[in-house]
Amino acid sequence: MSSLIVENLSRTYGNFSALKDVSFEIGHGKFVTLLGPSGCGKSTTLWSLAGLDTPTGGTITFQGRTVVDVDRGIFVPPEKRDFGLVFQSYAVWPHMTVRKNLEYPLKIRKASRQEINSRVEEIASLVEMTEHLDKYPYQLSGGQQQRVALARTLVYGPKLLLLDEPLSNLDAKLRVRARSWLKTLHKQLGLTTIYVTHDQDEALAMSDEILVLDKGVVVQRGLPEEVYLSPKTPFVADFIGNSNLLRGKVVAVDANSATVDLGAGATIQTAPSEVSVGESVVVAVRQEAVSFTPPVDQAEYTTLVANIVNVSYLGAVSEVEMTVGDNAITALVAKRSGPSSTVQIYIGREDCRILSSAK
């Protein structure tokens, strides 16, 4: 059952289109991420859902209730939508204590004093802020403020939870902790959630589904592993997996694979694809799929000779930059490679995907 239905959502600023006919549906209780680089339209989408931005076209329906229909002149203001939004800046009111911040939405809903107290206690213990209830926001750390912001949004039981890069102001370690904490919380509450981020790790780790946006258009939608393993466009491949994008010409096609000439005499075998011989294509290969150790079943692999350009030590892995023919290939390998300047690399056929467009 679809909970949220967005149809042909558009937003233009003068001549500039921030959103172009974006449509999607989201099932009840799902955790869906809008992923993309800055300026891709993900925040505009979220703000339109929240009612803080006015779309110039399209409709938004939530649980059968139309909140936006530009053609029919329907626009429900944010305070009447009963959604929750956690801001990137947290927007915790600095002139109120944590307790007052949490009470505010309940007072607006004219809850009884007793109910307010019990709800606030309950939500504060959920976000582990009970001991900080009487502090002012400036006395809290970034991570604590972020939890207050979330608690304030959850305290009145919104029907749809919108998260605008809520973890981006936290440091790296805290971010990972907060990520799993948020995910657990979502499982507990089962609240339909839309999460906006430009961080692919966050998106992959937390989402039931990912929508990748680019230049105001949804370019791919799918489960995290689908988006990661089978990107449909060079943009998605580059943005999600830091994939190598190899350019070449198709020289042979059969039921099990295609063969692509990468120039300078190097060819590579890819997963099956509906392309024809002679076509120029882009082959996406994830960095960790490039191996330096010979595989057991060589038939499924392509062996290439690469020239090492640079090796960067990253701790757990090393990043090795190489060239094969006219293409650059980067590999993430566990062991530091030796000083040799040429090396044999092995790439599995199923790890090579021909992308839809090569223009």
Next chain:
Amino acid sequence: MFRLTPLTQTAVLAIAAFLVVSPLVPLIYQAFLSGPIYEPSSILTVGNFKRLIGMPGFMPAVYNTIVFSVITTIVAQVIGVVTAILIARTDLPGRKYFGGMFLVPMFMSHLVLAIGYYSMFGPTGYVTLWSETVFGGAFWNIYSLNGMAIVAGFSQAPLAYLFCLAATRSTDPTLEDAALMVGAKPMKVLFTITLPLLRPAILVGLSINFVVAIEMLSIPLIFGTASRTELVSTFIYKRIFADSETDYGVVGVAAIILLITVVVLLMLQRLLERNMQRFVVVGGKATRPRRFKLGNLKWPAAIILLVFVITTIIVPIGGLVVRSFTLIFTPLLPLHEVLTLDNYVATFSEPSTQRAMWNTVLVATLTAALGTMLIFLICVVSQRSKYVGASVLTVIAQIPRAIPGIFAGVALLYLVLAVPPLGWIRNTPYILVFAFLTRFIPLGVGAIQPAMNQISTELDKSAYVMGAGWWKANFTILLPMLKPALFACFALIFIHSLKEYVTASFLISPGSEVLGSALLRAWNEGQHNVVASLSTILIIITFSFLAISRKIFGVKIYE
């Protein structure tokens, strides 16, 4: 170079200290002397304190001052905050026009404004007489203490407005969005989020307006004299001018009392500001705050504001200008019959007025130019150096805020009287440049320092790394980047020099008149027609300067 730097920095400190502290010493010393400071027979005493408190009329004046200041501050603050929100945060029709009009009084001399109010709404004022012929009487009385305070509140409202305006622009709009998201209606957001977040700005405006009210001479002098309502400021003014022999000791004591009051108030403000830390917020994405929709209140609000602007800004100022072209200004005679240039002919034929005009421009230009240079130096030494005296300099630069305008002039007068070698300056306009420089240091610091703090220290540090010395880095990196702030500082000091009348009135002598002091003298002599034409000349100089500086240097003061 390396050893020269602290030496030159010390020179900046010495100049600032001389300007600020030197007039204070004789003023305080005078308070404890039995006779005038220049009289060798004067002896140390504390009798002046007792004599001041025992003077008939002093305690009532203190009481009146407190009542006056409280009412003035409340009126100014309420009007200022409401208009700032209406103009900056709502869809009020004509808000841009109102925003511009509200700034006009900021550029005007208080004396001119007070005279404008008087000639329109005073007992024989144009509007009062008109109201009597139409309604059979006027329903206002600006002669009373309350009336004076309300008028003073009107004249100070723009200052309160400006403080709130700056604050509404710097608050994070997502704080309001967050309240909308949790279900608060826009009006609820306004009262629970927007207004409380303005608290620091309201408090700062409150304390500054209170200090201004305590020191205010113009309105109490113009309105209070006839109704015999004395405030501390007018009480002192009259002890200096009206009495046949000035009681120097009492004036010194009054100065100290007022000084301490102001210092305590400013310290209180500092203390409150420190507790305001919790209002500082991490900024989010740069989004423009949305405007609250006034709905049905839109037009009524605009009309009320328009009436306010017309009665408190357009009528008093415009009326004064029109008045300057008539000999008798009254609603009983048709205007076209009384129009004349006689006032200007009379004003211009007076050599002292001609001198006053030139002196006004000369003093304003010199003060603004020297002041901008000095204040730039003060700012770099106090904010951008490791100089040992940096923090001392920061404090010194703020001291003039605590010295009421009445005493800034008196103090300098005592200094010149007490130190005979400084006597040559007395009959020249340069004594005013000295006085104004001292007085406007905090003003200029306020214009330059925030702009300087915006410039990352890494920019000048990278110049050091490349081998530039401290002065070299400041003059080649900081100075060019601060150009807009320096122009603004120049313009601000120029305008304030034009506005100044209190400080000047104690220092002028034949040859050093300025328009501000000439105005006050003409008023005291009852030459109301001359007053109107002098005011008009001052208004014309002010707005020509504003137009020129805006056109050529792109300076926008208070915007």
